[in-house]
Amino acid sequence: MYNLLTVADFVSATVQSLKSLGVWYLVILNAFGVIAIILKVTEFQLKKRSTVILFALLAALCWVMYFLLQGDLTSAFTCFIGVIQGLIFLQREKYKWASSVLWLYFFVIIQIVSGVLCFKEWHDIFAISAGVLNAFAYFVISRKKYRVLGFACLFAWVLNSTFKFYPLAFVNDLFECISALIAIIRFDIIPSIKKSKN
Numbered sequence: 001m002y003n004l005l006t007v008a009d010f011v012s013a014t015v016q017s018l019k020s021l022g023v024w025y026l027v028i029l030n031a032f033g034v035i036a037i038i039l040k041v042t043e044f045q046l047k048k049r050s051t052v053i054l055f056a057l058l059a060a061l062c063w064v065m066y067f068l069l070q071g072d073l074t075s076a077f078t079c080f081i082g083v084i085q086g087l088i089f090l091q092r093e094k095y096k097w098a099s100s101v102l103w104l105y106f107f108v109i110i111q112i113v114s115g116v117l118c119f120k121e122w123h124d125i126f127a128i129s130a131g132v133l134n135a136f137a138y139f140v141i142s143r144k145k146y147r148v149l150g151f152a153c154l155f156a157w158v159l160n161s162t163f164k165f166y167p168l169a170f171v172n173d174l175f176e177c178i179s180a181l182i183a184i185i186r187f188d189i190i191p192s193i194k195k196s197k198n
Contacts, residue, residue, distance in 0.1 A: 033168035036062035078131035126160035
């Protein structure tokens with residue numbers, strides 16, 4: 001716990017230092033958000049699983065920096081753990097060791113434990129929920145299940161950005177939800193309707 005408090009103090013001091021940059025602090029902060037938005041909206045429109053996860057990882061790294069610059073350790077750790085799990089889950093179709101369901105349990109536990117250790121305010125529960133749902137979304141091979149779980153994860157992020165007053169993150173999360181919904185309609189609902197008509 002001491003180390004976590006030290007990290008929190010360090011992040012807080014760094015954020016206060018950077019805020020002295022004035023408008024440049026906001027430019028740097030929002031640049032990470034804008035890049036993440038572009039990567040994440042594109043992610044749901046892609047078909048190949050490895051490319052989807054690559055885009056998701058790059059976006060998550062941008063969000064790690066965005067949340068750290070906000071001083072929000074819960075959201076930052078959630079995204080960072082998501083990056084590590086994504087790297088492992090990306091190997092699921094290539095290597096047997098990466099296919100073990102134990103990885104899913106491991107990352108769900110890590111998300112919950114880190115979330116509890118970083119917990120500051122009641123609305124941190126949304127970031128923790130998003131992290132757990134994210135673990136399930138990127139573990140599944142089925143693209144259909146991924147889109148549904150991804151949508152649920154994104155809804156948790158919408159709530160996180162709403163209650164923490166992160167306008168850029170809220171715009172991103174809303175666009176992602178719309179993008180995920182379009183993907184569900186495009187790849188799951190429309191083909192199912194066409195199939196039932198034949």
